[in-house]
Amino acid sequence: MKIRKGIPVIDQHDKNYMYGGKFGGNFIPETLKKPVEDLTILFEKLRKNKEFLKQRDYYFKNYVGAPTPFIKLNNLTNHLGGAQIWAKVVAEANGGAHKIYNATVHALICKKAGKKYIVGDTGAGYAGKMLSMAAKKFGLRCKIFMGAKDIERQKPNCDAMKKNGAEIVPVHTGSKTLVDAVSECMRYWVSNCDTTHMCVGSTVGPNIFIKICAWSTAQISRELIVQVKQEFGKIPKKMKLINCVGGGSSALGFWNSFMDYNKNQVEMIGVEAGGPKNSKLHAAPLSTNAKVGILHGAAQYVIQDKEGQISNTASISAGLDYPGISPVHCFLKDTKRARYTSATDEEALHAHQLVTKFENISPSLEPSHAFAEAIKIAPKLSKDTVIIVNSCGDAKKDRDILKKRLGKKI
Amino acid sequence: MSLIKKAFQICKKEKRPALLTFTVAGDNTHKNSLEILKSISPYVDICEMGMPHNTPVADGGQIQNCSHRALKNGIKIKDIFKITNQYKKFKFAKPIILMGYFNTIKQFGEQNFINQCKKNKVDGLIVVDLPWPENKNFAAKCKKKSINFIQLVAPTTSNERLKKIVRDSHDMVYYISMLSTTGGKLKVAPKKIIQNYQKIKKLNKNKNVVIGFGITEKTIASLKKADGLVVGSALCKSITDSVNRRKKPAIAAKKMVMKLKSKIA
Numbered sequence: 246m247k248i249r250k251g252i253p254v255i256d257q258h259d260k261n262y263m264y265g266g267k268f269g270g271n272f273i274p275e276t277l278k279k280p281v282e283d284l285t286i287l288f289e290k291l292r293k294n295k296e297f298l299k300q301r302d303y304y305f306k307n308y309v310g311a312p313t314p315f316i317k318l319n320n321l322t323n324h325l326g327g328a329q330i331w332a333k334v335v336a337e338a339n340g341g342a343h344k345i346y347n348a349t350v351h352a353l354i355c356k357k358a359g360k361k362y363i364v365g366d367t368g369a370g371y372a373g374k375m376l377s378m379a380a381k382k383f384g385l386r387c388k389i390f391m392g393a394k395d396i397e398r399q400k401p402n403c404d405a406m407k408k409n410g411a412e413i414v415p416v417h418t419g420s421k422t423l424v425d426a427v428s429e430c431m432r433y434w435v436s437n438c439d440t441t442h443m444c445v446g447s448t449v450g451p452n453i454f455i456k457i458c459a460w461s462t463a464q465i466s467r468e469l470i471v472q473v474k475q476e477f478g479k480i481p482k483k484m485k486l487i488n489c490v491g492g493g494s495s496a497l498g499f500w501n502s503f504m505d506y507n508k509n510q511v512e513m514i515g516v517e518a519g520g521p522k523n524s525k526l527h528a529a530p531l532s533t534n535a536k537v538g539i540l541h542g543a544a545q546y547v548i549q550d551k552e553g554q555i556s557n558t559a560s561i562s563a564g565l566d567y568p569g570i571s572p573v574h575c576f577l578k579d580t581k582r583a584r585y586t587s588a589t590d591e592e593a594l595h596a597h598q599l600v601t602k603f604e605n606i607s608p609s610l611e612p613s614h615a616f617a618e619a620i621k622i623a624p625k626l627s628k629d630t631v632i633i634v635n636s637c638g639d640a641k642k643d644r645d646i647l648k649k650r651l652g653k654k655i
Numbered sequence: 656m657s658l659i660k661k662a663f664q665i666c667k668k669e670k671r672p673a674l675l676t677f678t679v680a681g682d683n684t685h686k687n688s689l690e691i692l693k694s695i696s697p698y699v700d701i702c703e704m705g706m707p708h709n710t711p712v713a714d715g716g717q718i719q720n721c722s723h724r725a726l727k728n729g730i731k732i733k734d735i736f737k738i739t740n741q742y743k744k745f746k747f748a749k750p751i752i753l754m755g756y757f758n759t760i761k762q763f764g765e766q767n768f769i770n771q772c773k774k775n776k777v778d779g780l781i782v783v784d785l786p787w788p789e790n791k792n793f794a795a796k797c798k799k800k801s802i803n804f805i806q807l808v809a810p811t812t813s814n815e816r817l818k819k820i821v822r823d824s825h826d827m828v829y830y831i832s833m834l835s836t837t838g839g840k841l842k843v844a845p846k847k848i849i850q851n852y853q854k855i856k857k858l859n860k861n862k863n864v865v866i867g868f869g870i871t872e873k874t875i876a877s878l879k880k881a882d883g884l885v886v887g888s889a890l891c892k893s894i895t896d897s898v899n900r901r902k903k904p905a906i907a908a909k910k911m912v913m914k915l916k917s918k919i920a
C-alpha cells in the first residue's frame with residue numbers, strides 16, 4: 246500500500262472508493278445509492294467551482310473566523326524541558342471547535358441541493374451544535390441525533406443546539422453514544438433522503454461524507470502551514486503534529502497540507518481514546534490492532550467481536566468514544582505516513598490540568614488526549630523539535646465532567 | 656431448478672402471490688425461532704430469516720428489538736446455521752433466505768460462509784449493505800454454489816441501474832416499496848408501488864419480483880398483483896408482543912400468518 250504525492254489524500258481511492266484497495270467504499274442500502282451518487286456529483290462540481298470556493302472562503306473568514314491562532318506554549322515548554330510545544334487553537338473558531346468547518350460546508354451544499362432540511366449526528370455535541378448554528382444562519386430546519394448517554398454528559402452543547410432551534414433526537418439503542426447516533430441518523434436519512442440533506446459529523450460513513458468533511462477541515466492546515474512558515478521562515482527540520490482522533494476529522498484537516506513532507510521531517514501522530522485505565526473498552530481501533538470490518542457504510546479498522554458485532558467502547562471524551570475510525574486514517578496507518586497511539590482517561594485529565602495550569606487555553610477532553618502524548622514525549626526530545634498540538638475544542642462543554650473528576654469549576 | 660424458483664411456480668399455478676415472511680434467527684431463543692418457522696411454514700412460501708446485527712443501518716425499531724433480544728440470548732452464526740439445518744428436516748420446510756449485513760459474512764469469511772450455507776441448505780441470501788455493483792463478486796461466488804443472491808431495488812434506483820441490476824439478478828428481485836427502513840408505515844399509494852413493480856417486470860418477466868417494507872394485514876391485499884409479498888416488521892411485532900406477555904410466540908406468529916395468507920389466497 247502506498248500513498249502518492251501531489252494528490253489530495255481524500256482522492257487516493259480506486260473506482261470502488263476504496264483506499265489502498267482495503268478501506269472505505271460505499272456499503273450502503275440500495276435506497277441510498279442514488280442520493281449518495283447525487284451528492285457525489287454535486288460536491289465534485291462545487292469543489293471545482295470558483296464561485297463556491299469564494300463563498301466557502303468568505304464564510305470561513307467572516308463567520309468561522311480565520312485564521313485561528315498559532316501560539317507557543319512557553320510555560321508548558323519550560324516546565325517539560327524538551328521540545329518546543331505549540332498549539333493551533335482551533336477552539337477559537339466560532340462555536341469553539343473544528344466541527345464548524347464541516348457544518349458550514351454542509352449547510353452551503355444543502356442550499357445548493359435545494360433542500361430545506363438538514364440532519365446530523367453528534368457525540369461530544371460540537372458537531373450538533375455547529376450544524377444547528379449553520380442551519381440557523383442559512384435558514385435550514387435541523388435535526389440532531391445524539392446518544393442518550395452523551396446528552397447527559399455534554400449538556401452545555403445540547404443547550405446551545407436547542408437555543409439555535411434544532412431538534413435533538415435522543416438515541417436509546419446500543420451503548421447510547423456516537424456509534425448509535427450515526428446509525429440512527431443514517432436510518433433517518435434512508436427514510437427521508439428525498440427532502441433532507443445528511444451531514445456526517447466526522448470523516449466516517451460512505452465515501453462522499455469522508456471527502457466533504459476532510460475537505461472542509463483542511464482549512465486548519467491551510468492556515469497552519471502559512472503560520473509555521475511565518476514563524477520559522479520555513480518548515481522546521483523536526484516537527485510533530487499531534488491530534489486526537491475519534492472519527493478523525495480534525496486530524497485530517499490539521500495534517501492535510503503537510504502530507505507530502507517526509508515523515509522524518511513532519512511526523513503525524515494520532516491519539517485515540519484509551520478509555521479508563523485498566524479498562525478493555527478502548528475506543529482505539531488503530532492502536533489496538535482491531536480487524537477490518539464494516540461500520541456505517543465503510544470498511545475500516547473497527548472494534549468488533551469475532552462475529553462482526555460492533556463492540557462497546559468507553560471514553561471520558563464523548564467525541565472520541567467511537568469504535569471505528571476514518572478509512573483515510575486506516576490508509577495513513579498502513580502506509581505508515583502517520584503513527585497512532587492512545588491516551589487513557591486519566592492521562593487526558595492530567596494533561597488538561599497541566600495545560601490549564603500553565604497556559605491561557607482550556608482544551609476540551611478530546612484535544613487533552615493529544616496534549617497527553619505531547620507531555621509524554623516532549624521531555625525526551627531536543628529543543629529544536631517543534632511539537633504542534635491541535636487544540637481543537639474548548640472545555641466549556643466538559644464542565645460537569647471536569648467538576649466531577651477534578652473538582653474544578655470553569 | 657432452485658427451490659425458490661419452484662416456490663414461485665407453485666404460487667403462479669394457484670394464481671396468487673407468494674407469501675414471504677421475515678423473522679429473526681434466535682428471537683427470542685434458538686428453540687423458539689425454530690418453532691416459529693415450523694408453525695408458520697404450512698402457510699408460507701418462502702421464509703426469510705434475519706441474522707441479527709447490532710449496528711444495522713436499514714432496520715426500523717421492530718426488527719432492531721428482535722435482533723437485540725436474539726443477541727442478548729447469545730445467538731451466534733453457527734446457531735443460525737443449526738436452525739436452518741434443523742428446519743430443513745421438517746416436512747413442511749420451505750426455501751430459506753438468510754438476510755443480514757455484510758460485516759457478518761466478512762468476518763466469517765465469504766467463501767466459508769457460502770460453504771456453510773450450502774451445507775445447511777440455505778437457498779438464498781440478502782445482504783442489505785452490499786448493493787450492486789459492489790456485490791458482483793460475492794453474487795458470483797453464491798451462484799457457483801447454486802445459492803440465490805437476491806438483488807434489492809428501491810424507489811430511488813435509476814433506470815440505468817435498474818437494467819443492470821435485473822440483468823445480474825438470479826431468480827428473485829426484491830423491490831423496496833418506499834423510502835424507509837423496515838417497519839415504516841406504507842406512505843406510498845399501492846397503485847404507485849405496483850406501477851414501479853411493473854417497470855421492473857417489464858425488463859424481464861422471468862424474474863420473480865417481490866415487494867417488501869411496510870406490508871401489514873391491512874395493506875397486503877392491495878399489492879397482490881406482485882409475484883410475492885414480504886411481511887417482516889408486522890410479524891416481528893406480534894412476536895415481541897407475545898414474548899412480552901409471556902405467551903408462545905410461535906402461536907402468535909402462526910395466527911398472523913394465517914390471516915395474511917387469507918387476504919391474498
Ligand SMILES: Cc1ncc(COP(=O)(O)O)c(C=O)c1O
Pocket residue numbers: 342343344368369370371372446447448489490491492493494495496563564565609611612637638639
Ligand atoms: C473538540 C473535539 N475534538 C475532536 C473530536 C473528535 O472528532 P474527530 O476525530 O472527527 O476530529 C470531537 C468530536 O466530537 C470534538 O468535539
